[in-house]
Amino acid sequence: xxxxxxxxxxxxxxxxxxxxxxxxxxxxxxxxxxxxxxxxxxxxxxxxxxxxxxxxxxxxxxxxxxxxxxxxxxxxxxxxxxxxxxxxxxxxxxxxxxxxxxxxxxxxxxxxxxxxxxxxxxxxxxxxxxxxxxxxxxxxxxxxxxxxxxxxxxxxxxxxxxxxxxxxxxxxxxxxxxxxxxxxxxxxxxxxxxxxxxxxxxxxxxxxxxxxxxxxxxxxxxxxxxxxxxxxxxxxxxxxxxxxxxxxxxxxxxxxxxxxxxxxxxxxxxxxxxxxxxxxxxxxxxxxxxxxxxxxxxxxxxxxxxxxxxxxxxxxxxxxxxxxxxxxxxxxxxxxxx
Amino acid sequence: xxxxxxxxxxxxxxxxxxxxxxxxxxxxxxxxxxxxxxxxxxxxxxxxxxxxxxxxxxxxxxxxxxxxxxxxxxxxxxxxxxxxxxxxxxxxxxxxxxxxxxxxxxxxxxxxxxxxxxxxxxxxxxxxxxxxxxxxxxxxxxxxxxxxxxxxxxxxxxxxxxxxxxxxxxxxxxxxxxxxxxxxxxxxxxxxxxxxxxxxxxxxxxxxxxxxxxxxxxxxxxxxxxxxxxxxxxxxxxxxxxxxxxxxx
Ligand code: SF4
Ligand code: SF4
Numbered sequence: 001x002x003x004x005x006x007x008x009x010x011x012x013x014x015x016x017x018x019x020x021x022x023x024x025x026x027x028x029x030x031x032x033x034x035x036x037x038x039x040x041x042x043x044x045x046x047x048x049x050x051x052x053x054x055x056x057x058x059x060x061x062x063x064x065x066x067x068x069x070x071x072x073x074x075x076x077x078x079x080x081x082x083x084x085x086x087x088x089x090x091x092x093x094x095x096x097x098x099x100x101x102x103x104x105x106x107x108x109x110x111x112x113x114x115x116x117x118x119x120x121x122x123x124x125x126x127x128x129x130x131x132x133x134x135x136x137x138x139x140x141x142x143x144x145x146x147x148x149x150x151x152x153x154x155x156x157x158x159x160x161x162x163x164x165x166x167x168x169x170x171x172x173x174x175x176x177x178x179x180x181x182x183x184x185x186x187x188x189x190x191x192x193x194x195x196x197x198x199x200x201x202x203x204x205x206x207x208x209x210x211x212x213x214x215x216x217x218x219x220x221x222x223x224x225x226x227x228x229x230x231x232x233x234x235x236x237x238x239x240x241x242x243x244x245x246x247x248x249x250x251x252x253x254x255x256x257x258x259x260x261x262x263x264x265x266x267x268x269x270x271x272x273x274x275x276x277x278x279x280x281x282x283x284x285x286x287x288x289x290x291x292x293x294x295x296x297x298x299x300x301x302x303x304x305x306x307x308x309x310x311x312x313x314x315x316x317x318x319x320x321x322x323x324x325x326x327x328x329x330x331x332x333x334x335x336x337x338x
Numbered sequence: 339x340x341x342x343x344x345x346x347x348x349x350x351x352x353x354x355x356x357x358x359x360x361x362x363x364x365x366x367x368x369x370x371x372x373x374x375x376x377x378x379x380x381x382x383x384x385x386x387x388x389x390x391x392x393x394x395x396x397x398x399x400x401x402x403x404x405x406x407x408x409x410x411x412x413x414x415x416x417x418x419x420x421x422x423x424x425x426x427x428x429x430x431x432x433x434x435x436x437x438x439x440x441x442x443x444x445x446x447x448x449x450x451x452x453x454x455x456x457x458x459x460x461x462x463x464x465x466x467x468x469x470x471x472x473x474x475x476x477x478x479x480x481x482x483x484x485x486x487x488x489x490x491x492x493x494x495x496x497x498x499x500x501x502x503x504x505x506x507x508x509x510x511x512x513x514x515x516x517x518x519x520x521x522x523x524x525x526x527x528x529x530x531x532x533x534x535x536x537x538x539x540x541x542x543x544x545x546x547x548x549x550x551x552x553x554x555x556x557x558x559x560x561x562x563x564x565x566x567x568x569x570x571x572x573x574x575x576x577x578x579x580x581x582x583x584x585x586x587x
Contacts, residue, residue, distance in 0.1 A: 031513050053511045063509040232556040234525040236504035252497060255488055257368035268509060273501045274551060289553070322508070324516050324525055325560045 001164040004179030005186055011160055014176045015042035018086060021175075025059060026088035027052055039088065047089050047153065050132035051316060055094050055244035056087055057101060060117045064267040067113060067251070071261040079263075080113055084120045086172070089153075092145040093137040093201075093314040095125050097244030099148040100310055104247060122168045125149035127193055131200050134317030136331055138202035140210055142314040144194040156189040203317065204331035207338055210311045213301035220337045221294075229333065230293035232325040233272070239296060239319035239328040240270025245304075245312045248276070271295050297333055342390035342491055345377035346420070347410055349396030349403050350430055350460070354477040355421035356395055362480055369484070372491050389414045391490055393473075397423040397430045398461040411467040416490060418471045419463040420483075422578060425472035426547035427462040431580040434459045460581075471496065474546035476578065479531055499529045500550050503542050506533035515541045521566055521574050526552035544578045 006014070018024055019039060026039035027049045034049035036056050070076040090098070105114040125145060128135075137143040145152070151169035154161045161182055164170040173179070208216065240246040250269040255262035269276060272292050277285035286292045304312035319328040346356060362369060376389060392414035398404055411417055422428030433441050442450040442457060449455060463469050473486055489496035499505075503524035507514065515522035515536055523544035524536060535542050548554075558568050 030511070032517075033513050035511050053513065054508070232553070232559060234502060234504065234553050234556055235551070236502045236525050238504050238508050241505065241508035254485060255492060257365075257372060257488065259372070259488070259492055270505070273505070274549070275500055322514065324504075324514065325556055326563065 001166075001170055002173055003161060003163040003182055004173060004176055005182040006160050006162060006176065006179050007158060008160075010176070010178050012042035015039070015045060015088070017175050017177070018088075018172065023083060023085040024088055025056075025085060036087070036089075045088065047126050047155070048129045049089070050128075050130045051091070051135065051318060051321075053318075054242060055097060055316065055318065056090055057097070057244055057247070059085070059087055059121065060098070060101065060114050061105075061247060061249070061268075064265055065113060067264045067266055069261065069263045070253075072259075078112065080116045082116065082120065084122070086122045086124060088124045089126045090123055090149065091128050091137075091316075092125060092197075093135070093140070093142040093316045094244050095123065095145045095148040096142045097314045097316070098123070100245055100308065100312065100314075101247055103308060104304075122172060123149045123151075124169075124172070125152045127152070127154040128197055128201060129155050131197075131203065132317055132321075134203055134320035134329070135201045135315060136204040136206065136317060137315040138198050138200065139204070139206040139331070140311065140313060140315035143198045143201040154190045154193055156186060156193060159186070161186060161190050201315070204320070204329060205335075206331050207335045210301075213311060213334060214305045216334065216337055217298055217302040223337055225333060225336045226294040227290045229327040230288075230290040232327050233289050233293050234324065235272055235274050235289055235292065236324070237270030237273040237276075238322040238324070240272055241268055242318040242322045244314060244316055244318070245300070246270065271299065293327075297330065300330065301334070341372065341374040343376045343388065344373040344391045344393065344487075345375070345389040345410075345414070346393045346395065347377070347406075349394065349407070349424070350399040351396030351421065351423040351428075353395065355424075355473075355475075358477045358480050359483065362484065365480075365484060369487060373487065387413065391416045391418060391487075393418050393420045394424050394463050394469075395420040397427050398463065398466050399430060399433075399457055399459075401458055404461075404466050407463065407466050416470045417463075417467065418473060418486075418490075419469045420473050421478050422474065422476035422545050422547065424463045425469075425474050426578070426582055427460050427465075427580075428476055428545070428578055430460040431462075431582070432576060433457075434581045435576065472498070474498070474528055475531055476545035479534075482530055501529055502549055503527045503529045503531070503533050503536070503546075505529050506531070507536050509533075510537055512536050516564060519564070521561070521564070521571055523574060523579075526554060526557055541574075544575060547578065548582060 024039045025036050026045045027034050028037050028044045029046055034046060034052045036052055039045060066079045068076045068078045105111040150166045151172055152163050164173050248269045249266040251266045253262055253264050286295055300313045301311055313330055392410050419425040423430050446455050473483055486496040506529045510533055520541045522541035524542040526548055527542050527544040528546040528549045561568055561571050
């Protein structure tokens with residue numbers, strides 16, 4: 001696969017060309033923070049962002065989506081979207097999270113809604129240029145990536161290196177005007193960025209190897225930390241909702257005014273919310289705040305981890321920033337258990 | 339199937355929630371195709387007997403209104419509290435923080451003791467009669483109202499959120515008001531509004547009332563962390579949260 005070197009002007013021309021051909025979602029400023037949104041021109045793209053408020057999962061599993069339309073005769077049709085799109089500027093930790101979601105949504109039950117969008121996406125990853133306040137990807141082996149994307153951009157000084165990883169990425173490069181061939185020095189500088197990022201993206205330092213986490217949790221079910229922290233928990237689910245590896249959803253039906261037809265939708269849900277584990281008859285499997293608070297960590301570093309052999313936390317730090325009482329920091333919790 | 343008879347009554351309120359129903363505009367025709375409005379002062383003037391669904395707007399602030407409400411309850415199969423004043427007492431409960439005499443004099447001056455200005459402590463509808471469903475908000479959310487009416491017409495219980503406004507803020511990718519150094523009531527307030535206020539760049543006033551299990555002690559404890567005091571928090575909560583359940587903790 002090819003690799004090109006381009007300056008900012010070439011990047012802008014290229015991005016504008018891509019926008020002219022298909023939908024591009026890229027990172028843009030939102031107040032003092034950043035968010036992925038529909039990109040209308042290259043100048044709005046902020047590849048120097050630290051972290052986005054929501055992860056790019058919203059393009060594969062939207063906050064709310066229609067699953068199917070039904071009628072009173074028992075007929076139904078699935079609703080799926082088909083438009084191809086480019087997701088521009090995904091950080092490595094989010095690339096790892098998307099790859100994990102791909103497994104979750106395709107392995108046991110193939111989720112046609114998620115997978116259709118996923119197949120329609122071309123992912124342009126971008127190495128981190130500015131570390132966010134709470135990132136700890138360096139501790140989770142997600143500060144850099146070698147797969148899970150179609151094309152990778154890395155900023156080296158005044159230039160970018162763009163390396164295609166898949167035929168889809170290669171195709172994007174054919175639209176690139178005036179790309180240069182990188183020299184050995186450029187490649188060495190890129191190696192240096194990767195090395196630096198692994199060190200820099202450690203705003204919180206996990207005191208063990210992530211592989212040890214399932215074992216650590218195995219013996220920590222009754223640790224005092226759960227209740228101590230959960231005392232301050234609002235059960236607001238923010239830590240779930242902003243997480244790139246949380247994917248739980250709630251399914252609801254609504255009828256049209258004719259009461260003869262309607263649609264089924266699903267929306268993001270979170271295990272920290274009080275009614276998440278409530279079932280018919282009024283029973284709730286995790287009715288206490290402590291149970292719910294603890295569950296998220298077990299899910300991240302034991303249940304999913306043992307099933308997929310990957311920790312379900314990529315160290316993006318979003319939960320840490322989103323939690324108003326500041327109790328959601330996984331590193332703090334795991335270190336306390338050590 | 340005959341259409342369910344729907345009646346709307348208002349007590350102490352600004353009638354803004356009824357206005358939201360009128361604001362359904364074209365959709366109001368759909369509403370009328372589904373239910374048969376039999377008593378609705380703001381939109382029509384006929385008066386007829388029993389109701390399948392009675393929507394009650396406003397809170398109860400006079401003893402004679404309690405009587406009227408009990409009569410409505412007897413005639414209604416399903417009784418729904420419409421809006422903040424009806425479902426939690428809303429802003430009207432501010433009054434309950436003060437001496438009644440003082441309140442009357444402040445509002446009516448010399449006329450305060452006239453018999454028609456008689457007033458009692460504010461009550462939410464469920465403090466007087468049994469309420470089947472509550473439609474929260476000041477004012478109510480039109481889409482939610484329409485959804486709830488469709489559910490009732492179908493004979494199914496509507497799903498009314500019992501999670502905090504934070505959920506809807508996250509879904510909309512809003513920047514948290516606490517990052518702007520503001521006290522926001524979102525973490526203890528029932529969602530369903532689509533995080534309307536934070537999405538317009540202001541803190542949540544708590545108009546939909548507390549969720550069923552608000553963590554008020556956490557709300558109190560984190561004030562220090564954000565350089566605020568418990569009194570700051572209480573001042574915010576007074577507007578919609580006066581004398582609400584747990585309000586004095
Ligand atoms: S648990 Fe927190 S740090 Fe880990 S991936 Fe989720 S949001 Fe990011
Ligand atoms: S973000 Fe914080 S307060 Fe909200 S549910 Fe998660 S841990 Fe609890």
